[in-house]
Amino acid sequence: MTSTSSLTRSAPSTVQATTIVSSLLTVQTPGRGFTDLTSDAAKFVDETHARDGALTLFIRHTSASLTIQENADPSVLVDLTTALSRLAPENAGWIHDSEGPDDMPGHIKTMLTQTSLQVPVLNGKLALGTWQAIYLIEHRSRPHRREVVLQFIGSNQ
Secondary structure (H helix, E strand, O other): OOOHHHOOOOOOOOOOOOEEEEEEEEEEOOOOEEEEOHHHHHHHHHHOOOOEEEEEEEEOOOOEEEEEEEOOOOHHHHHHHHHHHHHOOOOOOOOOOOOOOOHHHHHHHHHHOEOEEEEEEEOOEEOOOOOEEEEEEEOOOOOOEEEEEEEEEEEOO
16 A cells, blocks of 8 residues: 555646647558657647647547557567557458458457547646657558547647
8 A cells, every 4th residue: 555645746727728729630651560649749739839738639540549658669669569469360260351351450459459549738748758659550561541630628828
């Protein structure tokens, strides 16, 4: 059990959500793997003059997904790709294969990850941790054009 003396919390702050700004980010993926969207998300937050609120990212696909993961060691992304391939291999005898052997595994990998993320925005900056980045995960082997909706809700004053 953690003692309360080892916990700290900043004072609560109140923001009146006066702004909703949306944009569509189009991403050309190189095929299976991770594409870093952090700088694109930060640029959107900056362009909206966001102050405090929340950035929501939503991918409009069923065989690609979003995640927040470590950005310091690229081997983490390699290992995550390997783990997802082990959880949903292409050669598992899937019934749904009309778009190729990587389609059904892509749907399963999306189900195991996320199609939507929410990142707090504090003082005009994404409140990500030091080693965190926002990634689009392409689950298909071929390159694809993916769409991610960006939406900031909060204050821009």
